[in-house]
Amino acid sequence: MTSKIERRAGLLTAVCFAVAMGAMPAAAQEELRIGFIAPMTGPFAQVGKDMNDGLNMYMEEVNGNFGGTKVKIIVEDSQAKPDTAVTKAKKLILEDHVQMFIGGVLASEGYALAPVSTAEKTVYVSSIAAADDLTQRQLGNYPYFIRTGWTSSQPHQPLGQWACDQGYKKIIAVAADYAFGYEVVGGFQKVFEDCGGKIVQKIWPPLGTKDFGPYIPTFKSDADAVFSLMVGPMPLQFPKQVRASGWTKPIIGGGTSYDESVLPFMSDEAIGDVSALQYSAGLQTPRNEAFVKAYRAKYGKVPSYFSESNYTTAMMIDMVMKQTKGAWPGPEAFIAKMLTLKVDAPRGPVSFDDMRNPIQDIYIKKVEKTKMFGYDKDELWNVVIKTYPAVSQFWTYGKDAFLKQPVYSRDFPPCKNCE
Amino acid sequence: MSMARDRVKILIVVVALAAVALIVPHTTSFIILLATRALAFSILVMSLDLLLGFTGLASLGQAAYLGVGAYLTAILAARYQVGLGYDFWLVIVFGMLGAAALAALFGLLATRATGVYFLMITLALGQCVWGLAYRWNSLTGGDNGINLQHRPKFGIDLANPVTFFYVVFGFFAVSLLVLYVIVRSPFGRSLVGIREREPRMKILGYNTWLHKYIAFIIAGAFGGLSGVLWAHTAGIVSPENVVLTTSVDALLMAVLGGAGTLVGGVIGAGVVLFIREYLSTVVHWWQYVLGGVYVLVILYLPGGLMSIPGRVRQWRGAAEFGSRTELGGSSALRVGVVKQRE
Numbered sequence: 001m002t003s004k005i006e007r008r009a010g011l012l013t014a015v016c017f018a019v020a021m022g023a024m025p026a027a028a029q030e031e032l033r034i035g036f037i038a039p040m041t042g043p044f045a046q047v048g049k050d051m052n053d054g055l056n057m058y059m060e061e062v063n064g065n066f067g068g069t070k071v072k073i074i075v076e077d078s079q080a081k082p083d084t085a086v087t088k089a090k091k092l093i094l095e096d097h098v099q100m101f102i103g104g105v106l107a108s109e110g111y112a113l114a115p116v117s118t119a120e121k122t123v124y125v126s127s128i129a130a131a132d133d134l135t136q137r138q139l140g141n142y143p144y145f146i147r148t149g150w151t152s153s154q155p156h157q158p159l160g161q162w163a164c165d166q167g168y169k170k171i172i173a174v175a176a177d178y179a180f181g182y183e184v185v186g187g188f189q190k191v192f193e194d195c196g197g198k199i200v201q202k203i204w205p206p207l208g209t210k211d212f213g214p215y216i217p218t219f220k221s222d223a224d225a226v227f228s229l230m231v232g233p234m235p236l237q238f239p240k241q242v243r244a245s246g247w248t249k250p251i252i253g254g255g256t257s258y259d260e261s262v263l264p265f266m267s268d269e270a271i272g273d274v275s276a277l278q279y280s281a282g283l284q285t286p287r288n289e290a291f292v293k294a295y296r297a298k299y300g301k302v303p304s305y306f307s308e309s310n311y312t313t314a315m316m317i318d319m320v321m322k323q324t325k326g327a328w329p330g331p332e333a334f335i336a337k338m339l340t341l342k343v344d345a346p347r348g349p350v351s352f353d354d355m356r357n358p359i360q361d362i363y364i365k366k367v368e369k370t371k372m373f374g375y376d377k378d379e380l381w382n383v384v385i386k387t388y389p390a391v392s393q394f395w396t397y398g399k400d401a402f403l404k405q406p407v408y409s410r411d412f413p414p415c416k417n418c419e
Numbered sequence: 420m421s422m423a424r425d426r427v428k429i430l431i432v433v434v435a436l437a438a439v440a441l442i443v444p445h446t447t448s449f450i451i452l453l454a455t456r457a458l459a460f461s462i463l464v465m466s467l468d469l470l471l472g473f474t475g476l477a478s479l480g481q482a483a484y485l486g487v488g489a490y491l492t493a494i495l496a497a498r499y500q501v502g503l504g505y506d507f508w509l510v511i512v513f514g515m516l517g518a519a520a521l522a523a524l525f526g527l528l529a530t531r532a533t534g535v536y537f538l539m540i541t542l543a544l545g546q547c548v549w550g551l552a553y554r555w556n557s558l559t560g561g562d563n564g565i566n567l568q569h570r571p572k573f574g575i576d577l578a579n580p581v582t583f584f585y586v587v588f589g590f591f592a593v594s595l596l597v598l599y600v601i602v603r604s605p606f607g608r609s610l611v612g613i614r615e616r617e618p619r620m621k622i623l624g625y626n627t628w629l630h631k632y633i634a635f636i637i638a639g640a641f642g643g644l645s646g647v648l649w650a651h652t653a654g655i656v657s658p659e660n661v662v663l664t665t666s667v668d669a670l671l672m673a674v675l676g677g678a679g680t681l682v683g684g685v686i687g688a689g690v691v692l693f694i695r696e697y698l699s700t701v702v703h704w705w706q707y708v709l710g711g712v713y714v715l716v717i718l719y720l721p722g723g724l725m726s727i728p729g730r731v732r733q734w735r736g737a738a739e740f741g742s743r744t745e746l747g748g749s750s751a752l753r754v755g756v757v758k759q760r761e
Binding site for chain 2: 083084086087088094108112114118131179410411
C-alpha cells in the first residue's frame with residue numbers, strides 16, 4: 001500500500017512539474033513580438049507556406065530587425081479553421097505576449113480573429129483574409145484591426161468595368177459557394193450591370209469542387225463570357241473542363257482563379273483567360289522584377305499574392321518601427337502610424353483609406369505563355385494588360401453611397417436577369 | 420462488483436476533478452482556456468458515450484446537437500441581446516430543449532436502425548444540420564459564422580477566464596453526475612442490456628426502442644448544453660462546429676478515453692485538445708503524435724485510457740481483487756449485471 005501511495009505521489013509531482021513548466025513567465029520584453037497565423041496543415045497548407053515564405057524573405061532582408069529592435073516571429077498553424085485560429089491567437093497573446101498578430105486566410109478566419117483583437121486590445125493585421133465588411137460596415141467594432149491585403153470585391157469591381165468595356169453584354173458567373181465567392185461576384189456584378197451588362201446566370205458549386213461536369217452543360221449558350229471564382233484546389237480543373245466541353249468564348253476570373261499559387265500547375269487551356277488582382281508576379285516594374293527574382297532564387301517558385309502581401313506587411317510594420325526608432329508605440333498609435341504610410345511595394349504604390357483598407361493599383365491580367373524577366377523557359381505568366389490606378393474598396397461609388405448598400409451576398413445584388 | 424470498489428472509484432474521480440479545479444486556475448491563461456474548452460467539449464463526448472458506451476449505438480452526428488445549442492446561443496446573443504445577463508440560464512434551458520427536440524425528431528428515424536446503418540443515418544442527419552448552417556445565410560451567417568462579442572454577466576462576469584472556467588467546470592461536474600445517475604439507474608441498466616443483447620431484452624418485456632429513443636434524446640440535450648458553453652468559450656460559431664469532423668472528434672475522444680466510462684470522455688477530450696491545440700504550438704509534427712496515440716490505444720488499449728489502471732493491476736498479477744478483469748469498457752461485467760436482473 002505504501003508503494004502505491006509513493007507511486008501516486010510521484011505522479012502528482014510529475015503533473016505539478018508539467019503545469020509549472022507551462023506557467024513559467026515569458027522572457028522580459030525588449031524585442032518586438034509578432035504572431036503569425038497561417039495554415040500549415042490541411043488543404044490550405046500550400047498557401048500558408050507562400051505566406052510564411054513572403055514574411056521570412058523580408059525578415060531575412062532586414063536581419064530580423066525593425067528600426068533597431070529585434071523582431072521575434074512566432075508562427076502558429078490555424079489549420080484554416082476559424083475556431084483554431086482563435087485559440088492560436090489567444091495563445092499568442094496570452095502565452096507569448098505578442099504586440100500584434102498577422103494572418104488568417106479565409107474570410108471566416110478574419111471574422112473570427114477580429115473580435116479577439118478587440119477583446120485583447122492587440123493589433124490584428126489582416127494580410128490575406130479579405131472579408132469585405134471588416135473594413136466596411138463592421139469596422140467600428142474593431143479598433144485594433146487594419147488590413148494590408150484587400151477586400152474581396154476590391155479588384156473585381158474594376159474587372160466588371162473592364163468586362164463591360166470589352167463589349168460583353170451577358171456573362172455567366174460560376175463561383176465557390178461561400179462568403180468570399182459572394183463578395184467577389186457581387187462586386188463584379190454590381191459594376192458590370194451598372195455599366196449596362198447583364199449577369200444572366202449564377203452557379204454556386206460547393207467550396208472544394210473539383211469536377212464541374214454537372215454544371216457546364218447548364219451554361220447558357222447565348223452568354224458572351226464566363227466569370228469564375230475558384231479557390232484552393234478548384235482552379236486547376238475549371239478552365240480545362242470548360243474548354244474540353246467546346247466552350248470557345250472568353251473565360252474571366254476572380255483573382256484566386258489564376259493567381260501564382262496555382263498558375264504554375266495549370267495547363268495550357270488557361271492561356272488567354274483574364275483575371276484581376278492587386279498583384280501579379282508578371283508585373284513589369286523594376287521593383288517587382290527584383291522581388292520575383294530574389295524570391296524565386298530562394299524558394300524555387302514564383303511569388304503569389306499570398307507571398308507578396310505578407311512581404312509587404314512586414315515592410316509596412318518595419319516602416320512604422322523605423323519612425324519610432326524601434327520603440328513599440330502602443331496599439332492605437334501603431335494603427336494611426338500605419339494609416340499614414342505611403343508604401344512602394346512590389347505590387348506598386350499602396351496607401352490607406354480612412355476605413356483602414358489599402359488603396360492600391362488593380363491589375364487586369366491575362367494568362368500568357370511567355371518568357372519573363374530573362375528566365376529562359378516558356379512559362380505561364382499573368383501578364384498585366386491594364387492597370388486601374390489607386391483603386392479604393394469603394395470603387396467609384398464613394399464611401400457613403402457604398403456603405404448604404406448591404407454587403408455583397410448570395411442575394412445582393414439580386415440576379416434580376418437570371419431566369 | 421462490490422460497493423466498496425465503486426466508492427473508491429468515485430472517490431478517485433472526485434479527487435481528480437477537485438485537483439483540476441484547484442490547479443488549473445493557477446496556471447497560465449492559455450492553459451485555463453484550453454481546460455475550459457476541453458471541459459465544454461467533453462460534455463458532448465459524455466453525451467455520445469451514453470449512446471456509444473452504454474447503449475451500443477455509435478452515432479456520427481452528435482455535433483448536430485452541439486450545433487443547435489451553439490447557434491441558438493449565438494443567434495439569440497448577436498441578434499436579440501438575449502442570454503447576456505441572468506437570462507443566460509434561460510438560454511441553457513432553451514439550448515438543451517432545442518437540441519432535445521431535434522434529437523426527438525432525428526431519433527424517430529435513427530433509432531430504428533442499429534450498427535452501421537445507425538452510423539450512416541446519424542451521419543446523414545448530422546450533415547443536414549451542417550448544410551443548414553452553411554447555406555442558411557440570413558440566419559447563420561453561412562461560412563463566416565456568428566461572433567459573440569460578449570460573454571454573459573450576471574453578478575459574476577463570465578468574461579473573466581477563471582470565473583468562466585469555474586462555471587463550465589460546474590456544468591461539467593453536474594452533467595457528469597446526472598449522466599452517472601442515469602446510467603446507474605434501472606433505466607441505464609436496461610440500456611446496457613440492450614447493448615449486450617437486444618432480443619433478450621425484448622423477450623424480457625422491455626420496450627427496447629423506447630429505451631433507445633429516450634437515451635438518444637437525453638444525449639441530444641447534453642449535446643445542446645455543450646453547444647451553449649462552447650459558443651461562449653470559442654466566441655465564434657461557424658459551420659466548422661457542426662461538420663462531420665467534429666462528430667468524428669467526439670467519437671474518437673470517447674473511444675480514446677474509454678467508451679462506457681463517462682469520465683473517459685473528459686480524458687479523451689483533454690488529450691486530443693492538448694495535442695491539437697497545445698502541442699501544435701510547440702512542435703510541427705503534432706499530427707504524428709495524435710495519430711500515434713490513436714493507433715496505440717486502439718491496438719493495445721481497446722478499453723481506452725480509462726482501462727490503464729485495470730491493465731496495470733492485471734500485469735502486476737494483483738490477485739487481491741480477484742481474477743476478474745476490471746477493464747473500463749469490459750462487457751463481462753455488464754453481462755453480469757444483466758444476468759443479475761434476470
